[in-house]
Amino acid sequence: MDIVFSTFNARYSHTALALRCLPANLGDLHDRSVIVEFDNRLSPQAAAEKLLAHDPKIILFSIYIWNLVITYETVAILRTLRPSLKIIIGGPEVSYIYADLLIYPLIDHLVCGEGEGVIEQLCRDLLVSQASRLPCPSSVLQASLSPCLNPVPQASSLPCFNPVQEVRQSRRKNIPHWTQTDCTYFVTFRLADSIAQSRISEYKELREKWKEHHQPPCTESEQAQFDELFSERVNNWLDEGAGACILCKPEISKIVTDTLTHFDGEHYELDEWVIMPNHVHTLVTPLPGFELKDILHSWKSYSAHAINKITGQTGAVWKHESYDHIVRDHEELNRIRLYIRNNPAKAGCSAEIRQGKRDACDTLAVPQASRLPCLESSLPKVIEAPPADLKHIALPYDEYTDEDIAHRRIYVETARGCPFKCEYCLSALEPNVRFFPPERIFPMFGKLIERGVRIFKLLDRSFNINTAHAAAVLRFFLENRRDGMMLHLEWEPERLSPVLEKLIAGAPPGFLQLEVGVQTFNAEVAARIERPLDAEKVEAHIRTLAALPSVHLHADLIAGLPGETFDSIAAGFDRLHACGPHEIQLGILKKLRGAPIARHDVEWQMVYNTSPPYDVLQTATLNFVDLQRIRRFARFWDIIVNNGRFPETSKLIWQNLPSVFGAFMEWSEWVYQQTHVTFGFTPARLAQLLEQFLTEQRGFSAKTVRHAIDADLAARSPVAKGMERQTRKR
Ligand code: SF4
Numbered sequence: 001m002d003i004v005f006s007t008f009n010a011r012y013s014h015t016a017l018a019l020r021c022l023p024a025n026l027g028d029l030h031d032r033s034v035i036v037e038f039d040n041r042l043s044p045q046a047a048a049e050k051l052l053a054h055d056p057k058i059i060l061f062s063i064y065i066w067n068l069v070i071t072y073e074t075v076a077i078l079r080t081l082r083p084s085l086k087i088i089i090g091g092p093e094v095s096y097i098y099a100d101l102l103i104y105p106l107i108d109h110l111v112c113g114e115g116e117g118v119i120e121q122l123c124r125d126l127l128v129s130q131a132s133r134l135p136c137p138s139s140v141l142q143a144s145l146s147p148c149l150n151p152v153p154q155a156s157s158l159p160c161f162n163p164v165q166e167v168r169q170s171r172r173k174n175i176p177h178w179t180q181t182d183c184t185y186f187v188t189f190r191l192a193d194s195i196a197q198s199r200i201s202e203y204k205e206l207r208e209k210w211k212e213h214h215q216p217p218c219t220e221s222e223q224a225q226f227d228e229l230f231s232e233r234v235n236n237w238l239d240e241g242a243g244a245c246i247l248c249k250p251e252i253s254k255i256v257t258d259t260l261t262h263f264d265g266e267h268y269e270l271d272e273w274v275i276m277p278n279h280v281h282t283l284v285t286p287l288p289g290f291e292l293k294d295i296l297h298s299w300k301s302y303s304a305h306a307i308n309k310i311t312g313q314t315g316a317v318w319k320h321e322s323y324d325h326i327v328r329d330h331e332e333l334n335r336i337r338l339y340i341r342n343n344p345a346k347a348g349c350s351a352e353i354r355q356g357k358r359d360a361c362d363t364l365a366v367p368q369a370s371r372l373p374c375l376e377s378s379l380p381k382v383i384e385a386p387p388a389d390l391k392h393i394a395l396p397y398d399e400y401t402d403e404d405i406a407h408r409r410i411y412v413e414t415a416r417g418c419p420f421k422c423e424y425c426l427s428a429l430e431p432n433v434r435f436f437p438p439e440r441i442f443p444m445f446g447k448l449i450e451r452g453v454r455i456f457k458l459l460d461r462s463f464n465i466n467t468a469h470a471a472a473v474l475r476f477f478l479e480n481r482r483d484g485m486m487l488h489l490e491w492e493p494e495r496l497s498p499v500l501e502k503l504i505a506g507a508p509p510g511f512l513q514l515e516v517g518v519q520t521f522n523a524e525v526a527a528r529i530e531r532p533l534d535a536e537k538v539e540a541h542i543r544t545l546a547a548l549p550s551v552h553l554h555a556d557l558i559a560g561l562p563g564e565t566f567d568s569i570a571a572g573f574d575r576l577h578a579c580g581p582h583e584i585q586l587g588i589l590k591k592l593r594g595a596p597i598a599r600h601d602v603e604w605q606m607v608y609n610t611s612p613p614y615d616v617l618q619t620a621t622l623n624f625v626d627l628q629r630i631r632r633f634a635r636f637w638d639i640i641v642n643n644g645r646f647p648e649t650s651k652l653i654w655q656n657l658p659s660v661f662g663a664f665m666e667w668s669e670w671v672y673q674q675t676h677v678t679f680g681f682t683p684a685r686l687a688q689l690l691e692q693f694l695t696e697q698r699g700f701s702a703k704t705v706r707h708a709i710d711a712d713l714a715a716r717s718p719v720a721k722g723m724e725r726q727t728r729k730r
Contacts, residue, residue, distance in 0.1 A: 001032060001033060001034040001054045001055070001056055002029075002032040002033070002056060002057045002058065002127060003023075003026070003029065003032055003033035003034075003056060003057070003058045003059075003060070003123055004033070004034055004035075004036050004051055004054050004056040004058070004059045004060070005019045005022055005023055005033060005034070005035045005036070005060050005062075006019070006035070006036045006037065006038070006047075006051060006059060006060065006061050006062075007019050007037055007038070007061060007062040007063075007064075007067065007071075007091075008037075008038045008039065008040050008042070008047070008066075008067035008070050008071060009037055009038070009039050009040070009067075010039070010040055010066050010067075011039055011040075012039045012407075012408070013407070013408050013409055014039075014408065014409055015037070015400070015404050015408050015409060015410065015411060016037060016062055016411075017396060017411040017412070017413065017459060018062050018090075018091065018115075019035055019037065019062050020035065020396035020397075020399035020400065021114075021115070021116055021393075021396040022060065022115055022116065022119045023035060023396075023399060024116075024393075024394040024395060024396040024398070024399055025115075025116040025117075025119055025120060025393055025394045026119060026120050026123065027120045029120060029123055029124065029127075033123075034054055035399065036050060036051060036054070038050070040066060040067060040070060042070075044070055044073035044074040044076075044077055045077060047070075047074045048074050048077040048078050048081065051074075051078065052078070052081065052082065056085065057085070057086060057126070057127060058085075058086040058087075058088065058123055058126055058127070059078065059085060059086070059087055059088070060087075060088040060089070060090065060119075061074075061075065061087070061088070061089045061090075061091075062089075062090060062091045063089050063090070063091035063092075063093045063094045063103075064091055064092060064093050065092075065093050065590065065592065065612050065613050065614070066612070066613070068093050068094075068101075068103070068612050069611070069612060071089070071103065072101075072102050072103040072106075075087055075089075075103055075106050075107065076106060079106045086108045086109070086126045087106065087107045087108050087109075088107065088108060088109045088110070088111060088122070089103065089107050089109075089110050089111075090110065090111040090112070090115050090385075092426050092592070093592075093593060093612075094110060094112075094593075095110075095112040095113060095426075095594070096112075096426065096429065096593055096594020096595075097593040097594045098110060098382075098593075099332075099335070108126075108381070109122065109126075109379065109380075109381055109382075109383060110381060110382050110383065111383045111385050112338065112382060112383070112384050112385060113384060113385035113386065113387065114385050114386075114387055114388040114416070115385050116385075116388040116393040116394075117385055117386060117388050117389070117393070118383055118385045122379070122383065125379055126379070129379070182285075182288075183285070183286075183326050183327070184271065184283055184284070184285040184326075184327040184333065185283070185284055185285070185286075185292055185324045185325060185326060185327065186281070186282075186283055186324070186325045186327055186336045187281070187282050187283075187284055187292070187296065187322060187323065187324045187325075188234075188235070188238075188279060188280065188281050188322065188323040188324075189279065189280055189296065189299075189300060189318055189319065189322040189323070190238055190278060190279035190280070190318065190319050191243055191244070191245075191246065191247065191278045191279065191317065191318060191319065192243075192315075192316045192317060192318060192319050193242070193243030193244060193278075194238055194242055194243045194245075194278035194279055194319065195234070195237050195238065195242055195243075196237075196242045199237050199242075203234070206603065209602075209603065234323070236596065238276065238278060238279045239276070239343070239347035241277055241278060241347070242278065243278050244278075245277035245278045246278075246307070246311070247275050247276065247277050247278060247279075247280070248277045251310060252307055252310065252311075253275045253353075253354045254354075255303050255306045255307055255310070256275050256280060256303050256354075257275060257354050257356075259299050259302050259303040259306075260273055260280075260282065260299060260356075261356070263295075263298075266287070267286070267287055267290045267295060268284050268285060268286045268287055268290060268295055269284070269285040269287065270282060270283070270284055270356060271283035271284065271285070271333075271337070272336075272337045272340040272341060272355075272356060273340065273355070273356040274340050274341070274343050274344065274353060274354070274355045274356070275353065275354045275355070276343060276344065276347065276353065281339075281340045281343060282340070282356075283327070283333070283336060283337065283340065292324060296322050296324075300317075300318045300322075303317070303318075304316070304317035304318055334382055338382070338384055340355075341355070341384065342384070345387065345431045387416075387417075387430075387431050387434065388416075390416065390434050390435065390436045390437070391437055391440070395436075395440065395441065395444050397412065397444040397445075397447065397448055398444075398447075400448070400451075402451070405448070405451050405452055405453055406452070409455060409457055410448060410453045410455065410456060410457065411457050411458075411459050412441070412445060412448070412456055412457070412458055412459070413436065413458060413459040413460055414435065414436050414438075414441055414458060414460055414463075414469070414473050415433055415434065415435045415436065415460045415461070415463075415465075415466075415469065416430070416433070416434050416460075416461075417430045417431050417432050417433040417434055417461065418430065418433060418461035418462055418465075419432060419433050419462070419465060420462070420492075420530075420531070420532060421530045421596075422519070422529060422530060422531045423529040423530050423531075423595060423596040423597040423599070423600075424529060424558070424561070424589060424590070424591075424592070424595055424597045425592070425595060426592050426594060426595055427461050428530070428595070428596060429594060429595075429596070433461075433462075433465060433466070435466065435469050438469075438472050438473070438476070442476050445476065445477075445480075446480060449480055449481070449482060449485070453485075454482070454484055454485050454486065455485075455486045455487075455488060456477070456485075456486070456487050456488065457488040458473075458487065458488065458489050458490070460489070460490060461490060462490060462491070462492035463489040463490055463491055463492075464489075464491055464492055464495050464496070464497075464500055465492055465495070467495075467497045467499055467500060470500055471499050471500060471503060474487075474500070474503045474504070474507075475503065478503070478506070478507060478511075481508075481511070485511070486510065486511060486512070486513060487511065487512050487513070488512075488513040488515070489512065489513070489514055489515070490514075490515045490516075490517070491514040491515065491516045491545075492516075492517075493516040493517070493518055493537075493538045493541050493542060493555075494532060494533075494534050494537050494538055494541070495541075496541040496544060496545070501544065504545070504548055504550055504551060505548055505550065506550075507550035508550060509549040509550055510549075510550065510552060511550045512550050512551050512552070513551075513552045513554065514545060514551055514552070514553050514554070515554045515555075515556065516538075516541075516542060516545075516553065516554070516555045516556070516581070517555075517556045518538060518542075518555050518556060518557055518572075518576055519531055519556060519557060519558045519561070520533070520557065520558065520561055520564060520568075520572055521533070521535050521538075521568075521571065521572035521575050521576070522561075522563075522564055522568045522572060523535065524563060525561050525562065525563050525564045525568070528561075528562055528563055528600070529561055529562065529597060529600075530596075535575075539575070539578075539579050542555060542576070542579040542580070542581055543579045543580060546579065546580040546581050546582065547580065552582050552583075553581045553582050553583070554581065554582065554583040554584075554585065555576055555579075555581040555583070555584050555585070556584075556585045556587060557569070557572055557573060557576060557584065557585070557586050557587070558586075558587050558588070558589050559586055559587070559588055559589065559622070559627065559630045559634075560588055560589035560615075560616035560619060560622060560627060560630075561589055562597070562600035562603070562604035562606060562619060562620075563604055563619075563620075563621055564619075564621060564622065565621045565622060566622060566626045566630075569586075569622075569630065569661075570659060570661040570662060570665075571661075573586065573660065573661040574659050574660050574661050577660045577661075583641075583642040584637065584641075584642070585634070585638070585642070586630065586633065586634040586637065587634070588615045588616060588627065588630070588631060588634070589615065589616040590608075590613045590614050590615050590616070591606070591608045591614040591615075591616065592614065593614070603620075604619050604620045604621070605618075605619060605620040606619050606620075607619070629665065629668070629669065631678075632668050632669075632672050632678050633661075633664060633665050633668045635678040635679070636664070636667070636668045636671060636678065637664060637668075639681065639686065640653075640686065640690075641664075645683055645686070645712065646686070646687075646690065646708075646709070646712045647712060647715075648708040648709075648711045648712050649687075649690050649694070649705070649708040649709050649712050650690075651708075652694050652698065652700060652704070652705065652708055653667045653690075653693075653694070653698070666697070667693055667697075670693055670697060671689055671693065674689065674692075675689075687709050687712075687713070690705070690709065691705050691706070691709060
C-alpha cells in the first residue's frame with residue numbers, strides 16, 4: 001500500500017476516528033491506503049516492522065499526548081531505515097507548538113488543524129514528487145503547488161533576527177522594544193477603546209509584578225517570556241471584541257487597508273496582515289533608510305485623520321503604544337503567519353475581515369539556474385488545514401471494520417468545536433461550534449446500528465450546547481436503538497433544558513453515560529481560567545441527572561489549577577460528592593502544548609513535568625507533596641469507589657465524618673504507608689486492607705465490616721467471591 005495511516009491508541013479497545021476521517025477523503029487514492037493502529041504497549045521496533053510490511057511511500061501519524069514519545073521513537077527508526085519515506089504528522093499534540101519537538105526535524109510535513117480538506121492533494125503531490133525526484137524547472141514547481149492546500153508559506157527570504165548583530169533596546173510606556181536593522185517585525189496596534197478598563201488594571205498589576213523581578217536591559221529569554229505572558233494575553237483580550245470595533249465598518253477598514261499598502265514596496269515590505277474589528281496585526285520589514293517607529297507613526301496618524309473625518313469625531317483613534325516583536329527565525333515567521341491568518345476564525349468574527357495573505361508561490365525566491373529547488377522540497381513543511389466543511393467532507397464511518405465493531409469502541413461525532421474558552425483545553429483554540437447536518441450523519445449511524453454497534457461514544461465537546469440539535473440526535477438514537485445499546489456523551493453541566501431532561505427521563509435504564517466536566521467549584525479559580533461556573537446550577541443539574549435511572553453520571557474535577565488550594569479542592573470534592581454522581585474522577589492538571597493556561601505560569605509559579613503528559617508538579621498554592629497525596633487519593637478512589645467493587649464497604653470509610661475527602665484521604669495515606677504502591681492490588685488484597693483499616697483505624701466491629709464486605713462480594717461472581725474469601729482468611 002502506498003499510504004499508511006497510523007496511530008498508537010491508549011488501549012486496544014479504542015479506535016481513532018481522526019485516522020478514519022483522512023482515508024475517507026482520499027478520493028481515488030483511497031484504494032492505495034490502509035489504516036494500521038497500535039496500542040501503546042507495542043514496541044517502536046515492532047510498530048516500524050508492521051508499518052514497513054506494507055511497503056508504503058507515505059506514512060501519516062496522528063499524535064496525541066499519550067503517544068508523542070512512542071511515535072517519535074517509531075519515526076526515528078523509520079527515518080533511519082527508509083530515508084526516502086515521506087512522513088506526515090498531525091493531531092492536537094503537534095498543532096500549536098511544535099518547533100521544539102524532537103520529532104519535528106524528522107518529519108516531512110505537519111498538518112495543523114482538520115486534515116480532510118488537504119489530505120488528498122498532499123498525498124497526490126507527494127506521490128508525484130516521489131515518482132520524479134530529479135531537479136525540475138520552476139514552472140513545474142509552481143504548477144504543482146495546489147492552491148487548495150492553503151500552505152503556510154515556505155520561510156522566505158524575509159530577514160529575521162540576527163543573533164550576532166547589534167540590538168537596540170528601548171522602553172516606551174513600559175513596553176520593551178527591540179530593534180535591529182534589516183529585520184521583520186510582528187506589529188500589533190489597536191483602537192483606543194479596544195480593551196476594557198478592568199483588563200488594563202489587571203495588566204498593569206501584572207506588569208508591576210514582572211518589573212519587580214526583571215530590570216532592564218532584558219535578556220533574549222526574558223523578552224520571550226514577556227512576549228508569552230503579556231502579548232498573548234493582550235491578543236486574547238483584543239479578540240474579545242471590546243469597544244466600538246469601528247474597524248468592522250467597510251469604509252473604515254478600507255482606509256486602514258489603503259494606508260497599510262500605500263508604501264508597500266517603497267518604504268517597507270508587507271507580509272501577512274489582518275484588520276480585526278478593534279486591532280491590526282501585520283508582519284512588516286522596513287526597507288533600508290526607514291525605521292519601524294516612523295512607519296508606525298505614519299500609518300496611525302494618516303489613518304486616524306481620515307477615520308475622524310468620516311466619523312465626525314475628534315480625538316485619539318488608536319492607542320498610542322503599539323506592540324512590536326522581532327521575528328526570531330523562520331519557524332517563528334511561519335507561526336506568526338498562521339496566527340494572523342487564523343485570527344478571525346479564532347476570535348469567531350462574523351464581520352467581513354480584510355486580510356492580506358502571501359501567496360505561497362510569491363514567497364519562493366526566483367531560483368538561480370544552478371540552485372533550482374527540486375519538486376519535493378516545494379511543498380511547505382507546515383500545512384495549515386482550514387476547518388473542514390462539514391456539509392461536504394466524506395464521512396468516515398464505512399472505515400470501521402467488522403473487527404472494530406465486534407471488539408472495540410466506536411467513536412462518532414455530530415459537531416466540532418466548543419463555544420467555551422477554558423484555558424487548559426485545546427478546544428479553546430478551535431473555531432466555534434459547527435454541526436454536521438443530521439440528514440448526512442443519521443443514515444451512517446443507522447448503518448452502524450445495523451452492523452451491531454452497541455456503544456456509541458460521541459466526540460462532541462459539549463453535546464447539549466444546542467438543544468434542538470442535541471434533541472434531534474437523542475431522538476434518533478432512542479427511536480433506532482437496539483436492546484443493550486448505550487450512548488456516551490460529554491455534557492455541559494450548566495445546561496439542562498426541559499426538552500432534553502424529558503427525553504433523557506424517557507430513555508431506558510442505563511442508556512446514557514454522561515461525562516460532566518465540573519473541574520472546580522472555586523469561583524475565583526474558574527474565572528481565572530475562563531471556565532464558566534454557575535455552581536448552584538451545576539449542583540442542581542448533577543443531582544437531577546444522577547437520579548435518573550437512564551443515566552450513569554461520571555463527573556470530573558481538576559487538581560492543580562492556578563490558585564486552587566488543597567482545602568478548596570477538598571471542599572469542591574465534598575460538594576460534588578454530595579450531588580450523587582456515580583463516579584468522580586479527580587484528574588491532575590496537564591499543560592497541553594499551546595493551551596492558554598501557560599499565561600499563569602509566572603504569577604502562580606506553575607511547575608509542570610517537562611515530558612508528556614506535562615502534568616503539574618506544584619503551584620504557588622499547592623506543594624509537590626500535597627499534589628502527590630491527591631494523585632494517590634485519585635488512584636485509590638478509582639479502584640475502590642469508581643469501579644463499584646466495594647459500594648457498601650467504601651461508605652464506611654467516611655461514615656459519620658464531616659468530609660468525604662478528608663476521610664478518604666486518611667484511608668489513602670494509610671494504605672500507601674502499608675504497601676508503598678498504588679497499583680497491583682487484587683480485589684482480595686483490597687478487601688483485606690479495608691477490613692484492617694476499618695477495624696483498627698475507624699473502630700468498626702469486625703462483624704460490621706465483614707457484613708459490608710460480604711454484601712459487596714455477593715454482587716460478584718461465585719468464583720471471584722471464593723478466591724477473595726480464601727485470601728482474606730490467609
Ligand atoms: S474544557 Fe470542555 S467546555 Fe471547556 S473549552 Fe474544552 S471542550 Fe470546551
